[in-house]
Structures are given as C-alpha cells and as structure tokens.
Amino acid sequence: MSSAGEGLSRPLPEPVRLNVVDLAAQVLGSLPAASVPPPLRGIAKFDPRKRARLGSAPIAAQLENDKEFRELVAESVTAGWPELVASLTEGHVPPAADPVLVAAAAYLTRPPGWADMVEAARADLERSAVAAEGSEREEVVTRLREQLAAQKNAAKEETERLREQLKAARTENSDLRRRLHEARERARAAQRHSEEMAQAAEEARSAASAAGSAGEAELRRLRERLADAEKQLEASRRAAREGRSIEDARIRVLLDALQDASAGLRRELALPTMISRPADSVAAVTGERPSVRGVPARALADDDPQLLDQLLALPQVHLIIDGYNVTKAGYGTLTLADQRNRLMTGLGGLVAQTRVEVTVVFDGAELNAPVQVVAPRGVRVLFSAPGEIADDLIRQLVRAEPPGRAIAVVSSDREVAESVRRMGARPVPSGLLLRRLGRA
Structure with a gap:
C-alpha cells in the first residue's frame, strides 16, 4: 500500500x-x-x-x-x-x-490520533517480531546443542561397536588360519589317497581287460543261443496265429448273427434304435418355443494350443460349449443369430472330422420368441430354461455324465471353469476352440 x-x-x-x-x-x-x-x-x-x-x-x-x-x-x-x-x-x-x-x-x-495508534501498533508488532526471533534463536541453539550431544554419544557408541568388530575379526582370522592349516593337511591326505586309487584303477583295468576277453566269448555264445530261441518263438507264434484265425472267423460269424437278431428283435418290439446319451436327460428347452433360455492331456496348460486336439482324440469325449462366451469372443460384431449360425457351421465341420459328442449351450434369458437354429448332424443345441442361466445348465450336463468319462467344457468364464474343474471336467478357453475352427 x-x-x-x-x-x-x-x-x-x-x-x-x-x-x-x-x-x-x-x-x-x-x-x-x-x-x-x-x-x-x-x-x-x-x-x-x-x-x-x-x-x-x-x-x-x-x-x-x-x-x-x-x-x-x-x-x-x-x-x-x-x-x-x-x-x-x-x-x-x-x-x-x-x-x-x-x-x-x-x-x-x-x-x-489514529496515526499515532497505527504507529504504536507498528512498534508493538516489531517488538513482538524481535522477541519471537530471539526466542527462535534460543530454540535453535538449544536444538543444535542437543544434536551435538547426540552425535557425540553416537560417535562413542560407533567407536565401541567398531572395537568389538575388530576383536571379532581378529578371532575369526585366527580361526580361519587354523581351518586353512587343517584343509591343507586334508588336501595332502586326499592327494595320497588319489594316487593310491589311480594305481588300484590301473590294476582293475588290467583285470577287466582280461575278463573282457572271456566275457566277449561268452556273449557270442549267448547270442547264438538267443537267435535259436527267437527262431523257435517265431515258429510257435506262426502256429498260434494260424490256430487263432479259425477261431476268430467263428466268433465273427457268431457276432454278426447276434447283431442281425438284435436288430430284428428291436423292429419286432418297436424299440428305439438310437442309444440315448446322459446329456439327453438334462432338462432344457429347444429353440422352437418362445420364452426359452438355451439351444441344442492333462500335462498341458489351459492355454496350450495342443490341449483341444489332445482332448478331442480321447475316446467317447463329450465337448460342452458355452455358446455365447465363444461367439462374443470370436464374432462379437455380428448379431446373435449370425453368431449362432457361424458357430454351428464351424462345429459341423469339427464333428465330421472327429466324431465327438458336442453339446452347445446358449443363454436364453433375453429370448421371448421362437429361435431358428439349424444344428448340424451330431451337434446337440440347448437353451437355458426360464429362471436359469447357461452356466447352471452347463454344470447340470457335467453332473449328468458317469464318473470317469472324458468331459471338456469350452468357456473363458473363470467361475464356470473353476466349478467344472472341481466336478472332474477339463476347462478349455474359448480362444482354443475359435483357433481350431479357424484352422478347420
């Protein structure tokens, strides 16, 4: 101012x-x-x-x-x-x-007199500032003295510590010298023992050479006897094969007759000719009715590209697929109908190549009208029922299978993967199936 x-x-x-x-x-x-x-x-x-x-x-x-x-x-x-x-x-x-x-x-x-009042206030403020500065200076001096005393004490303690370390180092040095002397003595003894062992080894080599000559002669004799035994074994096998061929032909004719009789009996009794699978017993709804919810190598890591091929090679494996989890990862820009159709096309080729049992599960929570899904031959399509999500239907399918059957569940949903793993199924990331379908 x-x-x-x-x-x-x-x-x-x-x-x-x-x-x-x-x-x-x-x-x-x-x-x-x-x-x-x-x-x-x-x-x-x-x-x-x-x-x-x-x-x-x-x-x-x-x-x-x-x-x-x-x-x-x-x-x-x-x-x-x-x-x-x-x-x-x-x-x-x-x-x-x-x-x-x-x-x-x-x-x-x-x-x-207001000007005098302002000047008097100025003088009071200056005196207060001088007093505060003096007090602060005294505090600084006191603090420096305390720091000096603390440093002296620390220096004294450090000196004592270094003395103790020097004493311990001297003791350790003396101990190391003693150990070095003992090690040198052991090295000399080891050298003498090594020389003795070298001499014994040379003697053993000489004895082994002599024994080797006798062993080679014995080996030749044993090989000749082995060749004779193999000839006799081959002759015995040939005779056994000729005998079994007659029995196999008889059994084959009998099995063909039994199969024809079984087929005729099924026709007579109007029995179903298809054997139902455990997955057929799981309650679900088809895509043809409104208000539906769904549609019909152990050493490898879960993301190993060879995992799915190894699982598909297992006998009687059941491949259960979390439909929308796969399609949204691979074809997320398409409509839901186009996503389902594209997945069905890829799975048709996969089933034709591998002949595995495939069940595709879709979440039907948002469906309120009939769903047209053309499932390829060999592919079962299921929608989850009202009040049920696709994850629960997948777990029902896994529980329906008999213990010991190979089951692979394709889903990148961590909760689904962990739950089916605890039930004995092998989870497979969706990316592996998409890569396999692309390769096909």
Whole structure:
C-alpha cells in the first residue's frame, strides 16, 4: 500500500494491510452493484476466497483514495467491534487488544490520533517480531546443542561397536588360519589317497581287460543261443496265429448273427434304435418355443494350443460349449443369430472330422420368441430354461455324465471353469476352440 496522508509517514505494516484488505473484500461482496466503486466492479465478481488475494492492490488504493468506500468498510468494522471502535474514538487503546486489529480499526474509522495508534501498533508488532526471533534463536541453539550431544554419544557408541568388530575379526582370522592349516593337511591326505586309487584303477583295468576277453566269448555264445530261441518263438507264434484265425472267423460269424437278431428283435418290439446319451436327460428347452433360455492331456496348460486336439482324440469325449462366451469372443460384431449360425457351421465341420459328442449351450434369458437354429448332424443345441442361466445348465450336463468319462467344457468364464474343474471336467478357453475352427 502506498504511504497514507493525514499523519501516516510510512505504509501500513503488512499484517495490518492484509487485515484491512480482507475486511474491505468482505464488504465489497455485500455491496449493491450501484455502490461498488468503478475500479473494483471487476474484482467484486471474483470468488470471495480470491477477491482479497487477487484484488489486494486495487482494494488498498481505493481505501486510501475513496473516503466514501473507506467509511462503508468502517461501518462494518464498527458493527463488528463496537467496543474497540468506541475506545479508539475516546482516545483509549485497550491494553489487551490485538495490535493488528487496533491499527486496522484506527486506519478505517480515523478517530483523533489514529496515526499515532497505527504507529504504536507498528512498534508493538516489531517488538513482538524481535522477541519471537530471539526466542527462535534460543530454540535453535538449544536444538543444535542437543544434536551435538547426540552425535557425540553416537560417535562413542560407533567407536565401541567398531572395537568389538575388530576383536571379532581378529578371532575369526585366527580361526580361519587354523581351518586353512587343517584343509591343507586334508588336501595332502586326499592327494595320497588319489594316487593310491589311480594305481588300484590301473590294476582293475588290467583285470577287466582280461575278463573282457572271456566275457566277449561268452556273449557270442549267448547270442547264438538267443537267435535259436527267437527262431523257435517265431515258429510257435506262426502256429498260434494260424490256430487263432479259425477261431476268430467263428466268433465273427457268431457276432454278426447276434447283431442281425438284435436288430430284428428291436423292429419286432418297436424299440428305439438310437442309444440315448446322459446329456439327453438334462432338462432344457429347444429353440422352437418362445420364452426359452438355451439351444441344442492333462500335462498341458489351459492355454496350450495342443490341449483341444489332445482332448478331442480321447475316446467317447463329450465337448460342452458355452455358446455365447465363444461367439462374443470370436464374432462379437455380428448379431446373435449370425453368431449362432457361424458357430454351428464351424462345429459341423469339427464333428465330421472327429466324431465327438458336442453339446452347445446358449443363454436364453433375453429370448421371448421362437429361435431358428439349424444344428448340424451330431451337434446337440440347448437353451437355458426360464429362471436359469447357461452356466447352471452347463454344470447340470457335467453332473449328468458317469464318473470317469472324458468331459471338456469350452468357456473363458473363470467361475464356470473353476466349478467344472472341481466336478472332474477339463476347462478349455474359448480362444482354443475359435483357433481350431479357424484352422478347420
């Protein structure tokens, strides 16, 4: 703030100036737009927290030069500190009053002798600053003395520790010397033993060479006997094969007769000619009715590309597929109908190649109309029923299989994979099936 007239020879002390500007900023925000001084109208629009900080210089200048604005702020001070303003008006400064508040109130209200009051507050603030600086200096000296004493103690403790370490090092050095002497003695003894063993080995080689000649002669004799035994065995096998061929022909004729008789008996009794699978017993709904929910190597890691090929090579394996989990990973940009059709096309080729039992399960939660799905031959398509999700139907299919049957469940859903693994099935990531279908 520039130096004030009317008795002030120096600018206000910084704490007093900040207090005065803050009071004026608060009053500025409460004034009607017409009462705001033109130079401060832009500042009056600021956020209250920014008004005093960003508009400090213009507000201070306006207080110094605009008596009416200063008197508006003084009215706010009088309303807030009536006792203090009354004492200053009478020319008395309360003994316990804050010098900053006294100087701010005197500057704004301008009672008789206000300049002396501001200077007296300045002197009080300077004395307080000098006393605080002296107290801080004493605290620094005390703290440095304490740090010096602590460092001396630490140095003494470090010296004692180093002495103990030196003593321990000397003891260890003496022990190492003793061990080195013992090691040298053991090395000399080992050298002597090595020489003795080398001599014994040479003698053993000589004996082995002599024994080898006799062994080779015995080996030739045994080989001749083995050749004779193999000839006799081959002759026996030939005779056994000729005998078995007659028996095999008889058994084959008998099995053909039994098979023809069984087929005729099924036709006579109108028995079903297809053997149902365990998965056929699981309750589900087909895609032909509305309001449906679904449709019809152990050492390898779950993401190993060879895992699916190894599983498909197992006899009587049942491949259960989490339909939408696979299609959304591979054909997520297509409609659900196109996703199902594309998956069915790929699975038709897979079944034709491998002849495995395949069941595809779709979630029917969003279906409210008949679903047209053309399932290839050998592919069972199931929708989960109302109130059931596809994951639960997959677990029912796994539980329906007899213990010991090979079951592979294709799904990248971690919860499904972990649950079917606990039930004895092998989970397979969807990406492996998509890669296998692409390869086909």
